[in-house]
Amino acid sequence: MAARAVEHKVITVDNLVKSFPARGGAVRALDGVTLEVQAGAVCGVVGPSGSGKSTLARCIALLERPDSGAIRVDGTDLVTLDDARLRAARRQIGVVPQGDSLLRQRTAAGNVALPLETAGVDGPTRRRRVGELLDLVGLTDKAASYPDQLSGGQRQRIAVARALAASPSVLLADEPTSALDPETTGSVLTVLDRARAELGVTVVVVTHDMAVVRRICDDVAVLDGGRIVENGRLLDLVSDVDSRTANALLPALDQADGIPANHDRVADVVLVGFAAVGALLPEASNRFGVDLAVLGGGLTRLGETPVARFRLGLTGERADSALEWISEAGALVRRAQKGPQGVAA
Amino acid sequence: MKQTTPWSDVFDLLHPALGQTLYMVGVATLFATALGIPLGVLLHVSAPGGLRPVPVLHRILGTVVDFGRSLPFIVLIVLLQQVVTRPLIGTSIGPTAAIVPLAIGAVPFLGRLVQSALREVDANVVEAAVTTGATRARIVRSVLLGESAPALVSAVGVTAVTLVGFSAMAGVVGGEGLGDLAIRYGYQRYDDRVLWSTVIVLGALAMIIQLLFDVTSRLIDRRRRVTA
Ligand SMILES: Nc1ncnc2c1ncn2[C@@H]1O[C@H](COP(=O)(O)OP(=O)(O)OP(=O)(O)O)[C@@H](O)[C@H]1O
Ligand SMILES: [Mg+2]
Numbered sequence: 001m002a003a004r005a006v007e008h009k010v011i012t013v014d015n016l017v018k019s020f021p022a023r024g025g026a027v028r029a030l031d032g033v034t035l036e037v038q039a040g041a042v043c044g045v046v047g048p049s050g051s052g053k054s055t056l057a058r059c060i061a062l063l064e065r066p067d068s069g070a071i072r073v074d075g076t077d078l079v080t081l082d083d084a085r086l087r088a089a090r091r092q093i094g095v096v097p098q099g100d101s102l103l104r105q106r107t108a109a110g111n112v113a114l115p116l117e118t119a120g121v122d123g124p125t126r127r128r129r130v131g132e133l134l135d136l137v138g139l140t141d142k143a144a145s146y147p148d149q150l151s152g153g154q155r156q157r158i159a160v161a162r163a164l165a166a167s168p169s170v171l172l173a174d175e176p177t178s179a180l181d182p183e184t185t186g187s188v189l190t191v192l193d194r195a196r197a198e199l200g201v202t203v204v205v206v207t208h209d210m211a212v213v214r215r216i217c218d219d220v221a222v223l224d225g226g227r228i229v230e231n232g233r234l235l236d237l238v239s240d241v242d243s244r245t246a247n248a249l250l251p252a253l254d255q256a257d258g259i260p261a262n263h264d265r266v267a268d269v270v271l272v273g274f275a276a277v278g279a280l281l282p283e284a285s286n287r288f289g290v291d292l293a294v295l296g297g298g299l300t301r302l303g304e305t306p307v308a309r310f311r312l313g314l315t316g317e318r319a320d321s322a323l324e325w326i327s328e329a330g331a332l333v334r335r336a337q338k339g340p341q342g343v344a345a
Numbered sequence: 346m347k348q349t350t351p352w353s354d355v356f357d358l359l360h361p362a363l364g365q366t367l368y369m370v371g372v373a374t375l376f377a378t379a380l381g382i383p384l385g386v387l388l389h390v391s392a393p394g395g396l397r398p399v400p401v402l403h404r405i406l407g408t409v410v411d412f413g414r415s416l417p418f419i420v421l422i423v424l425l426q427q428v429v430t431r432p433l434i435g436t437s438i439g440p441t442a443a444i445v446p447l448a449i450g451a452v453p454f455l456g457r458l459v460q461s462a463l464r465e466v467d468a469n470v471v472e473a474a475v476t477t478g479a480t481r482a483r484i485v486r487s488v489l490l491g492e493s494a495p496a497l498v499s500a501v502g503v504t505a506v507t508l509v510g511f512s513a514m515a516g517v518v519g520g521e522g523l524g525d526l527a528i529r530y531g532y533q534r535y536d537d538r539v540l541w542s543t544v545i546v547l548g549a550l551a552m553i554i555q556l557l558f559d560v561t562s563r564l565i566d567r568r569r570r571v572t573a
Contacts, residue, residue, distance in 0.1 A: 061476055090478035101473035105492050105567045114487065115477035148569035159473075166477065 010170055010202040011037040011060065016069035018055055029055040030066070031226035037219065039169075042196055042203040044213040044234075046248075047223035053206045054098065056223065057174045060204065061095045062086060074169055091119060094163030094201070096173035101159055102147040108158045109134065109143040115166040133161040136198065137191045153184030160191050164199065171195055174206045182211070189215050210248050214302055220245055234302055239270055241334045246270070250309040251298035263293065263313035267323055270332040271308045281312075284326050290316035348536050355542050358526055363546060365440045366522035369512045370554075373444045374505045377451035381504070382497065384410070384452060385459020386485055396471070396481050396489075413453035418511050422446040422518055430518075443520030447511055455504045462496035463489050495566035502558025506551045513547075523547050 018030040029052045037043045045053050058064040060071055062078055071078045078089055094115075102111045109130050116126045134140045137157040147155055156176055163171055173192065177185040193216050195201050205212060213220055213234070220237060222230040222244055230237060230245055237245035253268060271280065277299070285292040296311040314322060327333040350358070388410070390396040391403040416424070426437040430445040466489055474488045490497065513524020523543050531540025563570075 063472060063476065087478040087480065090476055093476070095473070095476035097469055097473050097476070099469050100467070101469045103470060103474075103488065103492055105494060105565075114474065114479075117487065118474075118477045118479040118483060146567040148567065162473075162477075 008039040009036045010039045010074060011035070011204065012070070012072040013056070013060070014070040014072075016056070016059060016066050016071065018052075018059060018064060018066045028226050030059070030069075033069070033223070033226070033228055035221055035228060035231060037202055037204060039202055040196060040200055041218045042192070042205065042216045043219040043221060044217035045204060045206045045221050045223060046208065046210070046213060047229075049208070051223040052226040053223055054174055055226075057172055057204065057206050060170075061093055061172050062090055091115070091166045092168050092170065094166070094168035094171045096156070096159045096163045096171070096176050098174040098178070098206075100147070100155060102155055102162075104147050107144050107146055108139060108150065108154075111147070111158055112161045112165050114162060119166050129165065133165055136164070136194060137161045138187075151184070153180050153187050156180065156184075156188050157191050160188070160195065164195055164201065167199070169201060171201045171203045173203070175208070176205065177207065177209060177212055185209070185211065186215075192216055214249055214300065216303065218303070235272060235305065235307075238302065238307055239272060239332050241268060241270060241332060246309075249300070249302065250307065251300055253296040253309065253311045263315050265314040265319040265323060265335065266295070266311065267314065267333050267335045268297070268309065268311050269326060269334075271310075272330075272332075273305055273307075275308075275330055277306050277308075280326065280329055280331065281310075284322045284329075287325065288316065288318040288322040290314050290319050290322045292322075348534050349538050350530070350536055352538075355539055358530070358539060359523070359542060359546055362521060362523045362526040362543070363550070365520070366509065366512050366524070366547075366550070369440050369443050369447060369515060369520060369522055370505060370508045373447035373451060373508050373512075374501065376444070376448035377455050377504055377508070378501050380448070380452045381455030382459050382490075384456035385463060386489065388456060388460040389463040389489070390481070390485065396484060410453040410456055413450070414457070416450075418446070418450050419514050419517065421450050422514065425449060426518065438519040440515070440520050440522065443512070443515035443518050443522075446518075447508055447515065450511060451504050451508055454507065455500060458500035458503060459497060462493045462500055465496060466492045495562040495568075498558055498562040498565065502555055502562070505554050505558070509547065509551050509554065523550070 013033055013035040016030050016033040017028070019026040019028045033056060045056060047053055055064060059066050060073070066079060073089065073092055076089055081089055103114070112130045112133050113126055116129060121129065134143055137160055139154060139157055142150060142154060150158065160173070160176070176192070177188050180188065189212060192203055192205065196203050205217070207213065217234055219232065220234050221228050230243055234245070237243045238249055240246055250270065281292055284290070291314070293313040294310050295313050297309040299306060299308040301307065323333050323335060388403065388406055391399040391406065393400055393403070425446045429449070430437045430442050433445060434442045436442055470492060471484065471488055474484050479487070512520065512522050513527065515522055516525025516528055523546055527540055527543040530536040531543065
């Protein structure tokens, strides 16, 4: 396995605090947020409504000035910049704002061209670049259409193309799919994924839709009450049975009636990668002569990686040994001895 | 004493009067636009929460604008005669001299119309442009003015039509024109034929101006139109 190249952090957020004046004091929208995003990663920012996701995104996009803390993008501290350098820094961060944000009096191509005009790119270069970007988002045939002639998903893809126009190193998208149906969401996510793969941009995506996280995120940060409560690589977090990320992303273990008594052992297992779709469970059953019943859970996919979570009911003399073997084979096993809640072994 | 001008003479009266009105309204609209749009932009961007908030400037401009709008036009004509019109034009009499108060009177009016047109531009769209690193000047040009262009054309049209009305009072300073004709023949000589002919031409003029601006505004508007 090749060692990952020296991990380069494109975005570093350090102990960020931002409060807004409100009746009877102030709302602390961000209460000491610390976050790092690796170059070339897609980082999902999730959390309940009002947890500070948009505020964090707006601070990174330089639309809000934090009360304290530091934000570094590509090594530049954004908090202390003056006007001119602020504008230069903004070009390094492409933003897809929440909701409709296209100029309605300009064509799709005209919208994509806006950041290039800002950057002083000359006409021929601008037209070529706009062509490339429309191609990237798959809307070459809509170049001359106005926003009101486009569908919601197409408008959002144009917004992504615009955000990428000035070749930023970071792409920041706030709820890019919130008003879209699952299929259209897919087309927008494909575009974000292509941006990362083909342009090498680092993507930060704020979302409440776990399907977005499942499909494109490498890392995830969970915000709650203005604080990061979980942060890390997606595949690491799902392997932690107690993590919020695991519970939100993995197939539900819905089992309202508690654990049926006719199993010797009941256990939850999380299987990542090949093990999820491989013959691990049947083999365990054969090897130890244990009867394995799937009581709940299922299979899903995180990016390209299959991940499964099952609640298993084991019947047989060597049920414990079977579980141990499954665990040694790389699965994450959490045993429930008795009762509906189950106790971690 | 009631008189009736023969029809052939009515035309000879209307023709130059229409020309003078078009001249006064046209040139005054041009000047009012050249000053009113920047004023509206200034009012908009200097507002609290605007692109470049300068509350003091905003307050002062707003007060001056509202004061200007509260002045009856006839008073404005007299007020400007000595201080602005004569030094600027060399005379305070005639259609060219009348353009000065017309234009100046229309600036605060148009300024407010422009301000409210700019307010209609979606904040989300403006913010998106901010994130591209655009300067304020570019945001004003490409986003605020570009996005509100149809509304701005309408605002200039409304101003032009209002100026047709104002120009009637230009007769006071020898501005002549249609309004002046209506007053001199219709009011002072009780000549109904000239009065009504003038009113009809004035009405038609206002309608045509409004129509021209409306059509232009609609032609350049790229938004979906809703019909119900
Ligand atoms: N401009 C503002 N003025 C006052 N309070 C604000 C402002 N922006 C955000 N807040 C407050 O800060 C907190 C965090 O808001 P934020 O928009 O970041 O939440 P969020 O996680 O994006 O929520 P959602 O998922 O609903 O979009 C909320 O309590 C909100 O009321
Ligand atoms: Mg939000």
